[in-house]
Amino acid sequence: MSACSGRHRPAGVLLGMLEINNVTKRFKNREVLRGISFTLQPGEVISLIGGNGSGKTTTFRLILGLLDPDGGSIRLNGRELTCKDAGYLPEQRCLYQDCTVYQQLKLTAGIGTVRSAEEKIDHWLQEMGMTELKRETIGRLSKGNQQKIALINCLIKDAPIVIMDEPFTALDGGNIRIFLKIISRLREQGKTVLVSSHIYQPVNEICDRFLLLKEGKISTDMTVSQLRESERRMVTVSSSYEPQRDPEAEDQRLEGENTRYEFSDSLTASQFACHAILDDQDVVYRHCRIEDCR
Numbered sequence: 001m002s003a004c005s006g007r008h009r010p011a012g013v014l015l016g017m018l019e020i021n022n023v024t025k026r027f028k029n030r031e032v033l034r035g036i037s038f039t040l041q042p043g044e045v046i047s048l049i050g051g052n053g054s055g056k057t058t059t060f061r062l063i064l065g066l067l068d069p070d071g072g073s074i075r076l077n078g079r080e081l082t083c084k085d086a087g088y089l090p091e092q093r094c095l096y097q098d099c100t101v102y103q104q105l106k107l108t109a110g111i112g113t114v115r116s117a118e119e120k121i122d123h124w125l126q127e128m129g130m131t132e133l134k135r136e137t138i139g140r141l142s143k144g145n146q147q148k149i150a151l152i153n154c155l156i157k158d159a160p161i162v163i164m165d166e167p168f169t170a171l172d173g174g175n176i177r178i179f180l181k182i183i184s185r186l187r188e189q190g191k192t193v194l195v196s197s198h199i200y201q202p203v204n205e206i207c208d209r210f211l212l213l214k215e216g217k218i219s220t221d222m223t224v225s226q227l228r229e230s231e232r233r234m235v236t237v238s239s240s241y242e243p244q245r246d247p248e249a250e251d252q253r254l255e256g257e258n259t260r261y262e263f264s265d266s267l268t269a270s271q272f273a274c275h276a277i278l279d280d281q282d283v284v285y286r287h288c289r290i291e292d293c294r
Contacts, residue, residue: 033216045209063163076160089162093146160191164195232265238257239254250264
């Protein structure tokens with residue numbers, strides 16, 4: 001699948017359903033993706049979660065056509081994607097350090113054959129609060145401002161699919177809020193936004209759905225409402241604590257000086273937490289979060 005196959009987007013098709021069907025990818029002797037399948041709808045913000053080496057970036061590069069899958073298919077509205085279908089914010093910023101902000105964005109717009117490029121550049125610089133930096137050299141910008149330029153690079157061609165790999169890197173709280181506001185607006189416009197991040201809280205605020213990559217497969221596909229309604233609970237106590245009865249936990253693991261117990265239902269978790277409190281333990285009791293599935 002070529003990133004720029006020469007095909008044009010069918011007339012009238014701006015947004016659409018992205019289907020990843022049984023996609024596999026191997027690098028030498030390592031099978032990174034082992035038949036992943038999921039469907040993304042217009043207007044969804046999806047978090048792709050997984051540890052280092054889980055295949056998140058590989059998945060992004062396959063969708064973008066930067067890599068070819070060994071098996072399976074990737075389709076937008078039933079057809080192959082073209083280079084105009086997706087904007088990409090990579091984990092490593094790909095910016096020309098000797099160019100000015102304007103030159104960098106003009107180059108990106110030219111490569112993407114963006115119409116009304118001047119107007120769009122000015123619009124996005126204003127959105128990011130960077131109008132006064134239009135003639136500044138990229139290399140002289142802070143890391144946070146460079147990340148905002150990388151985001152404009154991603155958005156300027158107004159693609160129906162927006163992919164962001166670790167978008168909150170180097171951002172402070174104020175700039176994170178700017179990114180969240182823009183992502184929310186992309187959702188309102190019906191764009192499909194696929195995000196990966198090791199920072200849980202910003203992703204939790206913006207995402208409609210979580211996909212967990214584990215051992216080359218999608219091990220969890222859960223909406224925010226499903227996650228909130230889940231009965232699964234976590235109880236954390238000191239690792240020196242020896243319960244007087246079987247806690248009937250689904251999982252138990254050490255976390256530093258504590259032991260974390262995972263329960264499939266709230267009643268069993270509450271009973272265990274109460275017994276631990278009566279045994280003079282410091283107890284942390286909470287809902288399971290998506291990152292607990294790692």
